Amino acid sequence: MRDGIRLATDVYLPTTEVTGDGGGASAEGMSAAAADVPGDTILIRLPYDKSGQYTFIPLIAEYFMTRGYRVVAQDVRGKFRSEGETLLFVNEARDGYDTIEWITQQPWSNGRVAMWGDSYYGYTQWAAVSTQHPALKAIAPRVTGTTLGEPVHRNAGDITRGVEMGITYLYPLSYFHSQDAFFWELDPQRRPFSEQAEDAMAAIGSRSISYDQWFPRPVHLRRFPDGHPFDARPVPTLQTIGYWDNCAPQSWADVAEIEARPAWALNHFLRLEPMDHESFYLNDSVEQRVEERPEEQIRSELPRMLDAALDFFEVFVRDNGSASDIPRVSWALSGTDEVRTSASWPPAGTRELELHATIDGGLASGSAEGTDAEQIVSWTHDPADSVPSSARNAFAFLLDKPDEAPLGERDDVLTFTGQPVEQPIDLVGPVRARAQISSDGPVMDLFVRLLDVSEDGSALRIARGQRQLVDASVATNIELDLGHLGYRLAAGHRLGVQVASTDSPEFLPQPGTGEDPWSATTLRTNRQSIAIGGPDGLAITVTTLDSAFDPSDGDTP
Structure with missing residues (x-):
């Protein structure tokens, strides 16, 4: 990064078939690295361990590579193998810019970058957009928002406001306490809750800077030091929202803001799915609804998670087709197997x-x-x-x-x-x-x-x-x-x-x-x-x- 901090980064390079009939990549006979041939890159920046089981990034990278993409997965600053201070939200804009700049300088990059990811690694996409790096050609944020995780601020003169989510103060103590992740459960019968947080930090042996910024005197974090993403140059965006996602209010708030900005609205595409934040779907079978999904099941579910983004990138990263090839709104009718398209949301006829x-x-x-x-x-x-x-x-x-x-x-x-x-x-x-x-x-x-x-x-x-x-x-x-x-x-x-x-x-x-x-x-x-x-x-x-x-x-x- 520009300040000398090093962020741990995995680079996945597809390989090319050099034997046989030249019909493309296959599981056997792959020996020529794509590093010799510059190509398009998909960047994923996340705080949940780029190599861990929870987000199965290696399987996602493998799937992206079948379409010829180079994939860069990165632990954000201060998380897991990355250096630097563990600080929620505030470093993602410029670290995103510097990572994209680094990608463009690699021999395997053709200078075109897309970003993909859920939740916090959907937020890192919006953060990167705010910096206006010219190499960022498209993003595909899922179940996220530009105000993701923000505490409810008590403003003078408020008549009503949002209700504070229980995860608000737990998140910086679990995922953003330090490089590792720490998990503990709040006892709902023991007050004050803040005392339980103090006990947790005492047991860990250090404080969470992110927690201290939010409690007891919350500050407005400078998430976007170079300006808000929606004030930046519009980037083609495929935004996925789950009907049952508990973070959907932040997503819909962004949709309303985008619709009020004509240039952004022209570059915005919406996908609505019958899923929750963890990508469980309404019509999943009982066998699919398991807390720890086995690898075979994950592989079988990757198409529904990734294919829409790949089709989007084909147009806006690779220039194969036109914007009219992508539905402006693609929405599932929950309770059926139907996926419909429309020019707007809600669709005409409602x-x-x-x-x-x-x-x-x-x-x-x-x-x-x-x-x-x-x-x-x-x-x-x-x-x-x-x-x-x-x-x-x-x-x-x-x-x-x-x-x-x-x-x-x-x-x-x-x-x-x-x-x-x-x-x-x-x-x-x-x-x-x-x-x-x-x-x-x-x-x-x-x-x-x-x-x-x-x-x-x-x-x-x-x-x-x-x-x-x-x-x-x-x-x-x-x-x-x-x-x-x-x-x-x-x-x-x-x-x-x-x-x-x-x-x-x-x-x-x-x-x-x-x-x-x-x-x-x-x-x-x-x-x-x-x-x-x-x-x-x-x-x-x-x-x-x-x-x-x-x-x-x-x-x-």
């Missing part, structure tokens, strides 16, 4: 439908004027007995594909359910909620889940949103973004909605006192309230391709 919660636990469509008179419904928020997160691992929701119905049996969860639909209904596009809420405590979190309730009563979460009301003593109308759907509601199924004030440990539960949840020592129960019925009552807006969908009475198109 319409919004507003559903209103009713006091008898139903969902009614139509205008708010046709609903019952407003009533206030209350429940007790007990931080010592939080509504639990349904999945063991929030990043691998579809590994368990949990049944959400049992959560609805709790006294601190409100449940509303529509009538069965007679024909399959396609829910395609954004989902939103609005509600008037209040609490006798100073701060209130609101979680709203949209469910597919099957005929046997089991429920799959298909969308979710969360928002925090900063001064909850005053009844306030708030809006929640529940993400986006490409989902077929099967005949006989119903839409359901669950409302709660915790989702722990995926999100830090409010202590009930207004203190920071991470450092709070005192717990207090609160009485939470929400309006049902009337113009300010709880309402969910879904987007559907069907022109006559009415889940409140079972009408069908």
Whole structure:
């Protein structure tokens, strides 16, 4: 790097068939190294061990090489075999630039570079874009965002803000404490949580600089010292978002920002898949949904993970074809085997439908004027007995594909359910909620889940949103973004909605006192309230391709 730090880097060079009929690379007879022939390079920069089993980069590199790419995999600064200070986010822009520059100087490089990767190694792509290296021709970030992992900052004048994810303070203590990775579990019954973090660092024998930058006085990290990626020269981007990815809000925030910038919008391509953060898919078989995927299974799943990016790079890195060859939006219809394309998102032909919660636990469509008179419904928020997160691992929701119905049996969860639909209904596009809420405590979190309730009563979460009301003593109308759907509601199924004030440990539960949840020592129960019925009552807006969908009475198109 420009400051003399050395980053550990694996270089994978494809080999060429020099015997036989000249039909290309094969598993046998490969003896002439591609180092003699400059070619295109795919760069992967990650903090999870470039040679480890978790991200199986060697298998990914092997797959990329079958298409003739040189592959460079690198441990980011301060991680595993790389030198330098272990510091979350802030070194990735210029280290990315310097690595791309190094690649262009190698005899096996033709000066064209693409980047690929998930999560943090999707973020390193955006960081590299911000530096505007001319050799970076295309990127393919998956399940990531430019604000990935950023803590919720408490700004003066806020009425609402996001709810802090439980991983926020654990991540810099596990993956970004030092070169190695350290794993430990938070005890949800022991307060303050911050004391557990101190005990962990004492056991390790050193502090995490990244943790200290976020707590107790969080600072805005200078992620992009050369300017924000969206202020840089647009780079052709294939952005992949999982419907069940818990980091999808950061991805969709980037989509909104890109759509507001015409030059970037022209270079942006969207891919929506029925997967979670760890690339488990909705339709995976029971055999596929295993925590430690064997190599044979990983190899079989590489095409669905990599082929779209390779097709994208073929156009924008190798100039084989034109931009019109790549669908502007490619989206899966979850619950089917269909993958559709469209010129925009949501696709043409959709319409919004507003559903209103009713006091008898139903969902009614139509205008708010046709609903019952407003009533206030209350429940007790007990931080010592939080509504639990349904999945063991929030990043691998579809590994368990949990049944959400049992959560609805709790006294601190409100449940509303529509009538069965007679024909399959396609829910395609954004989902939103609005509600008037209040609490006798100073701060209130609101979680709203949209469910597919099957005929046997089991429920799959298909969308979710969360928002925090900063001064909850005053009844306030708030809006929640529940993400986006490409989902077929099967005949006989119903839409359901669950409302709660915790989702722990995926999100830090409010202590009930207004203190920071991470450092709070005192717990207090609160009485939470929400309006049902009337113009300010709880309402969910879904987007559907069907022109006559009415889940409140079972009408069908």
